[in-house]
Amino acid sequence: MWRRSASFVLDKRQLAQASPPHQQILLSSDDMEPNNLPNPNPSTDHGISAYYQTRAEHHAVVTSDWLAQAQAAVTRNAAVPEVLPKIAATGGSRAAGSGKAFSVIDEFNYWRKKPDLAEAVAAIMALAAFIRSSEATTMMELEIELKKASDTLKSWDTTSISLSAGCDLFMRYVTRTSALEYEDFNAAKLRLIERGEKFGEISLKARRTIAMLGQDFVFDGSTILVHGYSRVVLEVLKLAASNRKMFRVLCTEGRPDRTGLRFSNELAQVGVPVKLLIDSAVAYTMDEVDMVFVGADGVVESGGIINMMGTYQIALVAHCMNKPVYVAAESYKFARLYPLDQKDLAPAIRPIEFGVPIPSGVEVERNARDYTPPQYLTLLFTDLGVLTPSVVSDELIQLYL
Amino acid sequence: MPDVQTLVNDFVLKLKRRKIEGSQASAKQTAELLRSVVSQQRLPYINQATVLLDAVRAVGEQLIAANPVELAVGNIVRRILHIIREEDLTSTASAMEGLSLSANSDDDDNYEREDHQALSAAAVAAAARSTLRAPSLQTLLEGIPESASAPHPSSSGGDSEGKSKSAERSSRSKKLKHDVIEAINELIQDIETCHEQISEQAVGLIHQNEVILTLGRSRTVKEFLCAANEKKRSFRVFIAEGAPRYLGHVLAKELVAKGLQTTVITDSAVFAMISRVNMVIVGAHAIMANGGVIAPVGINMVALAAQRHAVPFVVVAGSHKLCPLYPHNPEVLLNDFKSPSDLLDFGEFSDCMDFSTSGGSPRLHVVNPAFDFIPSKLVSLFITDTGGHSPSYIYRLIADYYSADDFVVRRRSTS
Incomplete structure (x- = not known):
């Protein structure tokens, strides 16, 4: 695959030098650690991104075509989430001697399957469950084990930004609170578990806060362009509608998983006038649009966002026509990444059906997401308040410095 | 009580x-x-x-x-x-x-x-x-x-x-x-x-023989320019008169009295003169949370002219003008519409504004807005009493001065 960015050249070289990733993990860890399962999605070059697969399952109008392709891809790579329990079981039996039959990935997958739960929440839930099952007796030990678990989790699906952001956030919380405030180890441990398990609530509350902040920006008679299926954006628009704001929504179709169909369905149910566009009609309709609303898979350190493929071009068109682009994203999606250009992120591959057979030798761009630089975004609605893109880096620096 | x-x-x-x-x-x-x-x-x-x-x-x-x-x-x-x-x-x-x-x-x-x-x-x-x-x-x-x-x-x-x-x-x-x-x-x-604090920074910003442009009259700007003048900087000031209130004339008079080299231009001549200008300094009515500025009408035009010719656009304002709200639709919601008498002499135009013709509404309308909204990307620098800040930094000042619970003052009493 052709790449421009220098950092990728380095990555490539590292990959070439190193042995396959899961082997490396096994080398770096001792045998007592059951969580270092062989990565079911080892290389992102061929495997389907687990993150986008789940999203597709949750949000998309799944076609038989899609299923067939996914199935094909799955058998080709032999990297199926369904076989995970088996792997986990073997991992568990291997570790049975040490009395720890717990897999953080299993736990994560269990939470991930719930459609209403964000990926970062699932990650934090899994880590909290890990703490519960951990037999560490000191804070240091617990931290080290937790670090290993979070690294396993992160390497399990490298394409999911909110997964790594969630892990980082929780790890940071653990290191910062730890023994400083609580002298008793067990109390500290309980506190961590409690906070972790409350995180689902925090996430729901965050969504409500964002909806409250965001709906102020929807004014009567406005036309809003939406791209991708975002739960937060949906919540903002629903709240605006329930506050008797009169507005119209234009939904892009959202190829290939047709997120727009489902989004328009949800909006039509609450009585908001919706119009569906094919993805290529964005520039054509932009002159009647008053604002663009998108969600984000991840907000990166520059203040830019990583979101469903097509967000970048919509932002570019909106910028050209001086329309504001608003992003609704929970603050736990802030990730410590600084992509320099589009190719600077590992691509998240997903299947794309074209309806007709593709001639052999023709390559297909199957990346699921793109990077929108901050200069094309107007404001970010987060649970920390309405932010300009430059605030994101400030928040991240405050947390991680 | x-x-x-x-x-x-x-x-x-x-x-x-x-x-x-x-x-x-x-x-x-x-x-x-x-x-x-x-x-x-x-x-x-x-x-x-x-x-x-x-x-x-x-x-x-x-x-x-x-x-x-x-x-x-x-x-x-x-x-x-x-x-x-x-x-x-x-x-x-x-x-x-x-x-x-x-x-x-x-x-x-x-x-x-x-x-x-x-x-x-x-x-x-x-x-x-x-x-x-x-x-x-x-x-x-x-x-x-x-x-x-x-x-x-x-x-x-x-x-x-x-x-x-x-x-x-x-x-x-x-x-x-x-x-x-x-x-x-x-x-x-x-x-x-706050004026004194702001004008202390004037010497650092205005250099010898520079040409400064401003529009209308703002006390902060006046003090700023005078402070630089007192420190023996010699520079020239272009003043756009700021129709319809023509406060630019007042400012010109004041600056000349202080011994500054001053030129008065019409508002419409801003684009003609901007290529000779080194810096634009204006006052503001309010600074919004995203770094946008609400300022007397006409300043957006100056800001656009400055951007066209890459002239730094500096806004001077005391910190009491920092507003923690975001402008949703600022052109309409945060504007005053003033009396048409500023623009037109009513005696001459009275027959055009006759309500009896054409179904109750006069053929001649006069719109006299008081303010402009200048988006944050047109502003190069804010000078407040705490120093110079870029527009993207305004959120930080706001976080220092206000607590998040107070952004909406009315909320508690209604619910």
């Missing part, structure tokens, strides 16, 4: 009739009014801060409603709410410290209980601090739902300690009020001296 109410009513009436000119005057008078509200407010023993906050909020709501376009009023109300919260926090924190200290020295046998109490005191203080700060990623995982109510049990926490504390408590009650009034006095001082 009644005399405060008459004061409030007077001020509201003045605001409604637009009798108060300029943000600085409104800011200062608001602060003075709220100071008397605070000083006249009777305080109970517990929950003083809440009572004080409610009183200020109730008055503030009336003031904001009286002239929603004068954002400085709302800013000052929020600043004072923030001051009360801060003072309450410091006083409870110090009280808690004293409490746990005295408890520790009292007796040793029930040591564990006090230990627990000291811990909870620290936790309460931490929680209260986090409510005061804007929410951040750091506090995301820490206890959020409970913390909102944390400050109130802290002031009632003294009750359980018994009679000996009551004297101390009453002194504390006076202290809170005293501290708040002290802080408001400081705020008023700051508003009065």
Whole structure:
């Protein structure tokens, strides 16, 4: 695959030098650690991104075509989430001697399957469950084990930004609170578990806060362009509608998983006038649009966002026509990444059906997401308040410095 | 109490009739009014801060409603709410410290209980601090739902300690009020001296033989230019006259009196002259949270001209003009439309404005907006009394000056 960015050249070289990733993990860890399962999605070059697969399952109008392709891809790579329990079981039996039959990935997958739960929440839930099952007796030990678990989790699906952001956030919380405030180890441990398990609530509350902040920006008679299926954006628009704001929504179709169909369905149910566009009609309709609303898979350190493929071009068109682009994203999606250009992120591959057979030798761009630089975004609605893109880096620096 | 109410009513009436000119005057008078509200407010023993906050909020709501376009009023109300919260926090924190200290020295046998109490005191203080700060990623995982109510049990926490504390408590009650009034006095001082603070930075920004362009008249700009002049910088000033009020003429007169080389141009000549200009310096009506500026009409045009020729566009404004709100639709919502008599002589145009023709609406309309909205990307630099800031940094200043709970002053009373 052709790449421009220098950092990728380095990555490539590292990959070439190193042995396959899961082997490396096994080398770096001792045998007592059951969580270092062989990565079911080892290389992102061929495997389907687990993150986008789940999203597709949750949000998309799944076609038989899609299923067939996914199935094909799955058998080709032999990297199926369904076989995970088996792997986990073997991992568990291997570790049975040490009395720890717990897999953080299993736990994560269990939470991930719930459609209403964000990926970062699932990650934090899994880590909290890990703490519960951990037999560490000191804070240091617990931290080290937790670090290993979070690294396993992160390497399990490298394409999911909110997964790594969630892990980082929780790890940071653990290191910062730890023994400083609580002298008793067990109390500290309980506190961590409690906070972790409350995180689902925090996430729901965050969504409500964002909806409250965001709906102020929807004014009567406005036309809003939406791209991708975002739960937060949906919540903002629903709240605006329930506050008797009169507005119209234009939904892009959202190829290939047709997120727009489902989004328009949800909006039509609450009585908001919706119009569906094919993805290529964005520039054509932009002159009647008053604002663009998108969600984000991840907000990166520059203040830019990583979101469903097509967000970048919509932002570019909106910028050209001086329309504001608003992003609704929970603050736990802030990730410590600084992509320099589009190719600077590992691509998240997903299947794309074209309806007709593709001639052999023709390559297909199957990346699921793109990077929108901050200069094309107007404001970010987060649970920390309405932010300009430059605030994101400030928040991240405050947390991680 | 009644005399405060008459004061409030007077001020509201003045605001409604637009009798108060300029943000600085409104800011200062608001602060003075709220100071008397605070000083006249009777305080109970517990929950003083809440009572004080409610009183200020109730008055503030009336003031904001009286002239929603004068954002400085709302800013000052929020600043004072923030001051009360801060003072309450410091006083409870110090009280808690004293409490746990005295408890520790009292007796040793029930040591564990006090230990627990000291811990909870620290936790309460931490929680209260986090409510005061804007929410951040750091506090995301820490206890959020409970913390909102944390400050109130802290002031009632003294009750359980018994009679000996009551004297101390009453002194504390006076202290809170005293501290708040002290802080408001400081705020008023700051508003009065903001011009001096801003003009101190003039020498660093204006260089020898430069050409500065401004539009209309702003006191801050005048002082800024004069300060540079006093420091023996020689430079020229172009003044766009600022139709329809022509305050540029007034400014030109004032600057010439101070010995500055001044040129008056029409507003429409801004694009013609901008290529010779080294820097544009203008005043503002308000600075919004995203770095956008609300300024007298015509300045957006100047900003666009400056951008076209890559001339730095500098906005000077006191920190009382920093507004924590985001402009949704600023062209309509945050604007005053003034009398057409500024533009047209009514005697000459009276027949065009005749309501009897063409179905009740005159053929000639006059729109005379007072303000422009300048998006943040057109601004190069803000000079406030705390120094120079880029537009993307404004959010940080706002986080320093206001607490997030106060952004919407009206919310509590409606729900």
